Amino acid sequence: MTALSAARHGRHMDGMLSALTASWDALPYILGGVWWTLGLIIGAMAVGLVLGVPLAVGQVYGARPVRRLASLYVWLFRGVPILVQLYLFYFGILAYLSSFEALAFLHLDSAFTAAVVVLGLTSAAYQSQIFRGAIQSLPEGQLKAARALGMTDRTAIMNIILPQALRLSIPGWSNEYSILLKDSALAFVIGVLEVMSRTRSVAATTHQPLPLSILAGLIFFVLTWAGLKALKTLEAKVRMEGYSHQGSL
């Protein structure tokens, strides 16, 4: 409370000026956090992709126990808030695991790794649903034709189903990107030095939470916009002539 009162008493006239100066000075430091933010997002999306595709395939084509397991995973990681997962994983599980000498090489005390794992596991749950929807939207005939040609299910899924499903999932990825971008800001609670974390520390020392939080908001806004643009170009590049989402036949 004292910090607040001091700030209020202090700077009415030169309030605007010192606000802008503080923000300007802090800009390089805060922008440095963007690299960490991007690292979190890319790492999480990658983990989510690598895990999400098998999850989706398991949910659509798997035997019952596999389907059950996949659904359980999805339920778990979509049901527990990311914040709680971060606390649980970093302060709970990792702290426990890192007390074992044998596992020291895994750098389990890295907050960044922990955040990527948590965000990635959750993203996998959501991405698996995107893929699942895409796979299920493909006409039945696709798999039938593949089988009729003598392909094993494995070949058919890898070469016929997945390439199409992945293309169809790109719009869903755009959504996932923007969600991950915002969730990455939570990593500050376990000490990752991304944008939000840096903003908070600067704001605490300079007592200028107003311009700095607006700055942070702006940075995230620009990152959202830029990322979505990039994904749109990707979608355009990968689009095939005449291939519609409905799928004919």
Added chain:
Amino acid sequence: MNEALTFAFERVVPGLNVGLWASVGIIVPAALLGVVIGILAGTIRVYGGVWLRRVTNWYVALFRGTPLVVQLYFWYFALPYVHIGGVSLVLTPMQAAVIGFALCSGAYQSEYIRGGLLSIKRGQLLAAQALGITPVNSILFIVLPQAFRRALPGCGNEIIYLIKYSSLASIITVNELTGVGRGIAKATFQNTEVYVIVGLYYLVLVTLAGWVLRFAEHRLAIPGFEVKNS
């Protein structure tokens, strides 16, 4: 195992239950407000005049394009620094949380409402007009019943998200479920156990909410209605 359970029920659960009430105290008003804001914004974005639509679209872009945690931080820590005519507004953590959640959720809700409104075939409004039904009645009895059903899955899911993201209120010092959990974990040094229980609380909340949503969708279902008409 027995020890763990005793620990759970005697030292953790009572405290968490208090936090649970605080969480509910945030979620319920925020969800309701969010839906109201969403309906207003969504309707404006579909039926409003050019400038009204533009401003509302900016609102939605802003609140969907920035992290919720930044928004909460702003409402609690930064807002007191906004001086308009010598006056500034200082919100309690609870107030900041509800307002922050409501505004953010409202932006997302408006997307679903808008989608629902846009999905109504234009021909139905023509038919209503041809029959002499007034514009107001057309919206009330033809558009809204359908738009509501179409928007329900999205709006319901948004509320489920809200339940999860209410955990962020702990960052602005609200003693809700996560905040209380953190306190207990710090005090007992049993991080894993405590956070697992906290996680379970949210799982139960979210699952229950999901059931309610599924039930509502089922009750309101109209044959052939889910099929998106082009």
Added chain:
Amino acid sequence: MHNDTVVLRVENVVKHLGGQRILDGVSLTVKKGRLKVLIGPSGAGKSTLLQCINFLLPPDEGTVYIEDRKINGKSRKDLLWLRQRVGMIFQDFNLFDHLTAMENVRVALIKVKKMDKRAATNRAMEELARVGLADKSGLYPAQLSGGQKQRVSVARALAMDPEVMLLDEPTSALDPELIGEVLAVIRDLADAGMTMIMATHQIGFSSSLADEFLFMEKGRIIERGSPAELLARGSCSRTMAFCAKLSELTGELGG
């Protein structure tokens, strides 16, 4: 049944849509009990004309008179009066998807004519029975075939006791085997003396019922005359030429 009261009169209606002059000064008069049929190629303005008559699309120029009352497009009161007297059937049916067949027929009775629920329900069931769908009253549009949907929409319009019915290509969106049931309902209406203007490609059907054909092209009525006159062997009417083209495609007059 057939008398000479003028029910509907349209004078010099002009309408622009998307920069194009869709209706280029159209006039027509309809007396009680008559069936006028609008024929012509797509884009000729048939739909637009019908929608101008009940002001779903307000005309840019020209006047519409219902029972000698001039309709002021800006007056809510006039429009309400108009729409209670003019019924419209759409090519795409436009049934209210969230209401059952019976509720579709009854909704305007309650909301516009302010009838009480029971009276409205009874009337709705009457009209549904009249088009042969009393047993489908509890079904939703998604559960009905195209022909049934169109018949429900006829019941819905008839329940309002209109003086005039406007039918905008009522069978164009139907599969061939479903067209007959809708045409039967329209024939019954004509026999009962309903005043109607219908835009259609069903030449064969119309020629036996229509009092007059109006051939439209590029926003004007190019030819008028009784079906007999226009389709007579040896007449060099544009109508004849157009119908010949149609029958080439469908194998008989109107398919």
